[in-house]
Amino acid sequence: MKSVIVIGASGYGKVVADLIQKSNDRVVGFLDDQADLADTFIGYPLLGLVKDYSNYKDTAEFVIAIGNQGIREKIAARLWDVRWYTAIHPSAVRSDIQVRVGEGTVIMANAVINSACQIGRHCIINSGAVVEHDNQIADFVHVSVGAKLAGTVSVGKASWIGVGATVSNNLTICSNCIIGAGAVVVDDIKEAGTYVGVPAKKMEKTEMKKEINVRGGG
Numbered sequence: 001m002k003s004v005i006v007i008g009a010s011g012y013g014k015v016v017a018d019l020i021q022k023s024n025d026r027v028v029g030f031l032d033d034q035a036d037l038a039d040t041f042i043g044y045p046l047l048g049l050v051k052d053y054s055n056y057k058d059t060a061e062f063v064i065a066i067g068n069q070g071i072r073e074k075i076a077a078r079l080w081d082v083r084w085y086t087a088i089h090p091s092a093v094r095s096d097i098q099v100r101v102g103e104g105t106v107i108m109a110n111a112v113i114n115s116a117c118q119i120g121r122h123c124i125i126n127s128g129a130v131v132e133h134d135n136q137i138a139d140f141v142h143v144s145v146g147a148k149l150a151g152t153v154s155v156g157k158a159s160w161i162g163v164g165a166t167v168s169n170n171l172t173i174c175s176n177c178i179i180g181a182g183a184v185v186v187d188d189i190k191e192a193g194t195y196v197g198v199p200a201k202k203m204e205k206t207e208m209k210k211e212i213n214v215r216g217g218g
């Protein structure tokens with residue numbers, strides 16, 4: 001049984017705690033930089049701020065339960081000396097053929113990872129998401145609830161595929177993209193930005209809104 005500290009006392013943190021329990025590992029508690037939090041969170045101790053991680057790094061593994069890609073990346077760089085917990089829900093279907101899942105990645109309930117997929121570090125493959133064969137998912141990517149990536153899709157670092165979005169086969173999405181909820185991607189995306197609709201087109205009016213969903217992940 002592994003002892004795990006969850007970084008991020010959020011809605012997504014609740015789901016990750018459940019996943020750890022379901023994997024028969026132990027949630028030691030949460031670290032979170034929000035000053036106004038209580039002593040406990042969903043029944044687990046709130047152990048302190050993220051900077052307090054060093055008190056636990058010799059006895060526990062860590063997982064970042066924060067939906068925002070940029071924040072996950074910063075925390076992963078800051079906590080360079082910890083052991084990262086890779087969380088895979090028992091109901092997730094993961095092919096045994098040439099699949100690699102990077103450290104700190106969270107694969108939620110009923111997600112499917114098919115053969116020959118490479119999933120990077122600190123990714124989120126959310127509930128019911130489908131990542132078909134031969135996908136290349138870079139570090140810090142979030143594939144949201146029910147999103148579907150067909151075969152041989154490549155997703156660049158820190159991109160976010162929104163809830164229920166679909167990416168057709170043999171496509172490449174570059175780094176730092178947001179694919180909006182329900183979008184259908186039918187062409188390569190070569191320029192960072194936010195893409196919505198069917199077929200997905202770039203939203204011209206907004207900058208990248210990485211602050212969206214900062215606290216939540218699901």
Ligand SMILES: CC(C)(COP(=O)(O)OP(=O)(O)OC[C@H]1O[C@@H](n2cnc3c(N)ncnc32)[C@H](O)[C@@H]1OP(=O)(O)O)[C@@H](O)C(=O)NCCC(=O)NCCS
Binds near residue numbers: 161183196209
């Ligand atoms: C794409 C997204 C990031 C845009 O957010 P935003 O920049 O705040 O955009 P706004 O809400 O201001 O909407 C701007 C316009 O785009 C439209 N729009 C927003 N999201 C859209 C979507 N997914 N599909 C189609 N149109 C969309 C809005 O209707 C609005 O149109 P209008 O200007 O004609 O009124 C957001 O809507 C989205 O889809 N987020 C994904 C949520 C998600 O997947 N969460 C994770 C769950 S696990």
